[in-house]
Structures are given as structure tokens and as C-alpha cells.
Amino acid sequence: METTLIENLPEVGAVGVIIKAVLILAVISAIAGFGTFIERKVLAFMQRRLGPMHVGPYGLLQIAADGIKLFTKEDIIPQNANKFIFMVAPVITAATAFIALSSVPVFPDFTIPSWIPLLGDTFVPSIASDLNIGILFVLGMMAAGLYGPLLAGMSQANKWGIIGAARTAVQFLSYEVVTGLSILAPIMLVGSLSFVEFNNYQAGGISNWLIWQQPLAFVLFLIAGFAETNRTPFDLLEHEAEVVSGYATEYSGMRWGMFFIGEYANMITVSVIASVVFLGGYDVVGVYGWLFIIAKIAFFFFLMLWVRAAWPHVRPDQLMWLCWKVLMPLAVVNVLITAIVMMV
Amino acid sequence: MYEIIAFYLFSALTIGLFLVTVMSKNVLYAMTSLAAGMVLISGFFFVLGADFLGVVQLIVYVGAVMALYSFAMMFFDATRDIKEKNTNSALVFLLGGLSALVLVLMFAAPIHSDAIHALYPMHVGVGNAQDVGIVLFTKYLVPFEVAAVMLLVAMIAGIILAGKKMDKSLTKDTSIDDEILVLKDEK
Structure with missing residues (x-):
């Protein structure tokens, strides 16, 4: 299916947006579940093990087993915890992750065939809410998602939780700067904050991809993206070897599962931003653009697992050193050079 | 609706x-x-x-x-x-009520004025960010730059306040060990 320009699109109705929202919720939740399986398999192969093998063929039904376990596990709320905040915190993580996904292009647009009753001929857009400032909105929503770990850690009356919450605040406040500055240079080149504009700017083959013009920004954005999604070199928030499970220490059952879904949804969001902003988005030869963007997203997802298998955790002071003394100056210099080149 | x-x-x-x-x-x-x-x-x-x-x-x-x-x-x-220690609740009530009243009057005043119109209306077809940028870099350039300089000053002051011992490593600092040893010896 070809991605069309905004002008020739059919009108987007409320029903189409609702269908799109339900689609995103269902598919991304399922992918998050499947992602855990993929993660265990990939890690296992990189460490020369087999990973989950017992449930179903090749361990495939492990997802169902994990799901049943998560749903039926007792939901424990500690006695001294601030109960309301404790119960709300996981919902914040999961909800903001999905709200962020509402303004990124996730699947291709399509029209429901007219032989289906009630919903026939409804146009389902590629982006649920196509804001002009899509990139900023997604980054802001992902930032708001970090309130989940913060509130969870502070409300549970557990010292590991407090350490996890403190690390959330520190990590978020520093890496937010790098994310913003690193993506500023491509925004300056394109002159727009809309994902559609980014896609159109890079039309016309691999040589037009922004990664060739902004390699430094790409690397910086990836590193900051790892920090924002708490993936391994920077997952100090729930560093098992140091702080038991950090902010998630007291959580069990589905509330813990919501943190998990939120994290995986955020990984997908970061992958989508990276592929649309730096790797050309939907643009590749003809009708199979949507297939290529799924391949790009899958590659970034795999990269996150690969890095987890290859790199050890960093210490908190190394994290701060890396952010403030290396990445931030590099990002500022990159923005400056881009501005000078554009002016000359 | x-x-x-x-x-x-x-x-x-x-x-x-x-x-x-x-x-x-x-x-x-x-x-x-x-x-x-x-x-x-x-x-x-x-x-x-x-x-x-x-x-x-x-x-x-x-x-x-x-x-x-x-x-x-x-x-x-x-x-x-x-x-909480609320020593003089009557005073708090009076001051809070007065400032609330003033705020309500301030923000309700435009209801009775016909002279309200947008000085810099949004342009159709131009993005939000562009509109904000145009106003910031023409009409409000001086306040904008002054605010930027103020933030820069605050940032430098913050770095100086926090960074006095930045070149010393907390994990390699052994002076605290000496104090502990002294305390042990005294016991």
C-alpha cells in the first residue's frame, strides 16, 4: 500500500481514528508480549544458549504462559505505601507510551472494504492524530512517561524504590537535554516538526537519508534513546545487580506488566522516530515502503537487544560524565556547525 | 461542540x-x-x-x-x-482572598472591552512554530535576548556553585576513611 501525501487523502473521520487507536493498542501490546520472547531468544543465541524451549514448538507458547502468569498473579500493595499513587504509577507509564504512539506513523493507511457492515468504507489514517509538531509531542509524552518509575519508586516505602526514583529523576533531567539537542539539527535542516515533512524531505533514495548529513546527531539520538527507554547500558533504574529491581521492587502481577508494556512500547516509539527522522521513513522503491519501514523498526529493536547482550551496565557517575561532558558538548557543536553550514 | x-x-x-x-x-x-x-x-x-x-x-x-x-x-x-504550622490563619485567609479577588478582576476585565483584538493573529497555512518565531525575533527580540542572557548567567552560577569539587572523585576520596580510623582509635 502506498503512502499518499496529505492533500490527496480521504477525510479522516472520528470512527477511523478510534479504529486506529484500538489497532495501535492491540498490535503494540501483542508486539510487546512477543518482544519479550524475541529478547530472550536473541540474548540466548548471543550467549550460546537455547532460551525458552519447553512450552510449545520452539518455545513459542512461552508468551501465552507468561501472559497467564502475569494476569493471574496476586496484586500485592505494601502496607506502608501510598496506595493511590502506588496503584496509579504503572498506568502512567503504559498510557503515556501509547499516547506518544498516537502521533507517529505506525502502520500504512487503508480503507476498510465496503462489504463489511457498519464500518465499511471507513478510512483509517496512518497517524492517529497528525499534529504539525509531531516530533516534539512524542518526545514530550515519552518524557511524561518517566513519571511512572518516579512515582512508583517514591510511593512504595522501600529504600531500593527510592534509589530507583532518584536515578529516574537524574537520568531523565540529563538525557532530555541530549535528546532535544541531537534532534534539533535534523529539524533545522528540514525546517518542520512534522513526521510527514521529514519523510518527504528524504524522498528519492538512500543517498537522501538524513543519516549521511547528520551522522553525529544520529548516534547521539540513539544513545539518548537508550537512556530514555531504560535499555541496558543505562538501565540504572532497575539495575538488578545493584538495587534489587529499583522502582519495580514491590510490584507484582499486572501492575508490573504495565511497566513492561510501557517500556516495550517506548522502544518501538524510539525505533519509529529513528527510522523516520534519520533513515528515510517510508521512502523506498515504490509500493513496498511500509514493508521497509517495518524492517527498519525491527532493525532498531534488534539493535537494542544486541547492545544489551554486548555491553555491561555503566555506573551512575559514568552515566553523568558521558551525558554532560561528552554528549552534550558534542550535540551543541553539531547544532552550531549545522547552523553555520546552512547560513553560508 | x-x-x-x-x-x-x-x-x-x-x-x-x-x-x-x-x-x-x-x-x-x-x-x-x-x-x-x-x-x-x-x-x-x-x-x-x-x-x-x-x-x-x-x-x-x-x-x-x-x-x-x-x-x-x-x-x-x-x-x-x-x-504544617499555620500560625495566623486569619491573615492567610485575608491575603489569599485579596490576591484571588485581584486576579479574578484582572482576568475578567476584558469582558467589558470591545478594544480587544489579536495583535499578531495566526497565519493560515503557516506552522505554529513559525508564527511564534516571527513574533519572538521581531517584536519581542530584546526581552527574548535578555531572558537568554539571564538564563546563561544562572547556568554559569549553578555550575560554579555545584562544581567546586568536581575534579575530585567521590569514590577515590580517602579522607573520610582517615576520620573513621581516628574515631575507632579513640574508642
Whole structure:
């Protein structure tokens, strides 16, 4: 299916947006579940093990087993915890992750065939809410998602939780700067904050991809993206070897599962931003653009697992050193050079 | 229609949340409702069509309240209520009521004026960010630059205050070990 320009699109109705929202919720939740399986398999192969093998063929039904376990596990709320905040915190993580996904292009647009009753001929857009400032909105929503770990850690009356919450605040406040500055240079080149504009700017083959013009920004954005999604070199928030499970220490059952879904949804969001902003988005030869963007997203997802298998955790002071003394100056210099080149 | 529903929903939620911020004795409730209220204010900008300002409100206040949280974490036990000392409640009531009245009068005054019109209306077909940028770099250039210089000064002051011992490593600092050893010897 070809991605069309905004002008020739059919009108987007409320029903189409609702269908799109339900689609995103269902598919991304399922992918998050499947992602855990993929993660265990990939890690296992990189460490020369087999990973989950017992449930179903090749361990495939492990997802169902994990799901049943998560749903039926007792939901424990500690006695001294601030109960309301404790119960709300996981919902914040999961909800903001999905709200962020509402303004990124996730699947291709399509029209429901007219032989289906009630919903026939409804146009389902590629982006649920196509804001002009899509990139900023997604980054802001992902930032708001970090309130989940913060509130969870502070409300549970557990010292590991407090350490996890403190690390959330520190990590978020520093890496937010790098994310913003690193993506500023491509925004300056394109002159727009809309994902559609980014896609159109890079039309016309691999040589037009922004990664060739902004390699430094790409690397910086990836590193900051790892920090924002708490993936391994920077997952100090729930560093098992140091702080038991950090902010998630007291959580069990589905509330813990919501943190998990939120994290995986955020990984997908970061992958989508990276592929649309730096790797050309939907643009590749003809009708199979949507297939290529799924391949790009899958590659970034795999990269996150690969890095987890290859790199050890960093210490908190190394994290701060890396952010403030290396990445931030590099990002500022990159923005400056881009501005000078554009002016000359 | 949708806009009216959204406006009243956001209004009720924002006022309720900020009431909790003021009334609650629990640090965690107060901070969380403050953060939620700040996020919901961005909803008003979205309803007005000022997407860019809405997102800026979101990003700025999410970060700002997060910094407040870290102070709350250092100073209070977040799971307990705080005993407040209200010495003169009549004075507080009087001052609070007066300032609320003045604010209401200030913001209600434009109702009775016909001279209100937008000095820099939004252009059709031009993005929000461009509109804000044009106004910032023409009409309000001087205040904008002054604010930038102020922030730079604040940043340098912050770095100097925090960075006095930055070249010393906390993990390699052995002076505290000596103090512990001295204390042991005295016992």
C-alpha cells in the first residue's frame, strides 16, 4: 500500500481514528508480549544458549504462559505505601507510551472494504492524530512517561524504590537535554516538526537519508534513546545487580506488566522516530515502503537487544560524565556547525 | 461542540488538581497533582489551536516538576503526612482572598472591552512554530535576548556553585576513611 501525501487523502473521520487507536493498542501490546520472547531468544543465541524451549514448538507458547502468569498473579500493595499513587504509577507509564504512539506513523493507511457492515468504507489514517509538531509531542509524552518509575519508586516505602526514583529523576533531567539537542539539527535542516515533512524531505533514495548529513546527531539520538527507554547500558533504574529491581521492587502481577508494556512500547516509539527522522521513513522503491519501514523498526529493536547482550551496565557517575561532558558538548557543536553550514 | 466539552473538562480537572496541590498535607499527592495540572493546562493550548505552545508547556513543566520532586525526595518522607504550622490563619485567609479577588478582576476585565483584538493573529497555512518565531525575533527580540542572557548567567552560577569539587572523585576520596580510623582509635 502506498503512502499518499496529505492533500490527496480521504477525510479522516472520528470512527477511523478510534479504529486506529484500538489497532495501535492491540498490535503494540501483542508486539510487546512477543518482544519479550524475541529478547530472550536473541540474548540466548548471543550467549550460546537455547532460551525458552519447553512450552510449545520452539518455545513459542512461552508468551501465552507468561501472559497467564502475569494476569493471574496476586496484586500485592505494601502496607506502608501510598496506595493511590502506588496503584496509579504503572498506568502512567503504559498510557503515556501509547499516547506518544498516537502521533507517529505506525502502520500504512487503508480503507476498510465496503462489504463489511457498519464500518465499511471507513478510512483509517496512518497517524492517529497528525499534529504539525509531531516530533516534539512524542518526545514530550515519552518524557511524561518517566513519571511512572518516579512515582512508583517514591510511593512504595522501600529504600531500593527510592534509589530507583532518584536515578529516574537524574537520568531523565540529563538525557532530555541530549535528546532535544541531537534532534534539533535534523529539524533545522528540514525546517518542520512534522513526521510527514521529514519523510518527504528524504524522498528519492538512500543517498537522501538524513543519516549521511547528520551522522553525529544520529548516534547521539540513539544513545539518548537508550537512556530514555531504560535499555541496558543505562538501565540504572532497575539495575538488578545493584538495587534489587529499583522502582519495580514491590510490584507484582499486572501492575508490573504495565511497566513492561510501557517500556516495550517506548522502544518501538524510539525505533519509529529513528527510522523516520534519520533513515528515510517510508521512502523506498515504490509500493513496498511500509514493508521497509517495518524492517527498519525491527532493525532498531534488534539493535537494542544486541547492545544489551554486548555491553555491561555503566555506573551512575559514568552515566553523568558521558551525558554532560561528552554528549552534550558534542550535540551543541553539531547544532552550531549545522547552523553555520546552512547560513553560508 | 467538542471544544466546549474539552474546555470544561480541562477546566474542572485543572482546578480540582491545583486545589489538591494547595490543600493536601502529603508531599506526594501535592506534587503529583501539580504535575498533572501542568500537563492538563497544555490541553487548553491544544483546544485553542496553539499546538506548539501546548507541547512547550508539556515539555517544560514535565522537566520542571521533576526537579521539584527530587527536592521533595531529599527533604520529606513521601509516604507520610506533613505536620504544617499555620500560625495566623486569619491573615492567610485575608491575603489569599485579596490576591484571588485581584486576579479574578484582572482576568475578567476584558469582558467589558470591545478594544480587544489579536495583535499578531495566526497565519493560515503557516506552522505554529513559525508564527511564534516571527513574533519572538521581531517584536519581542530584546526581552527574548535578555531572558537568554539571564538564563546563561544562572547556568554559569549553578555550575560554579555545584562544581567546586568536581575534579575530585567521590569514590577515590580517602579522607573520610582517615576520620573513621581516628574515631575507632579513640574508642
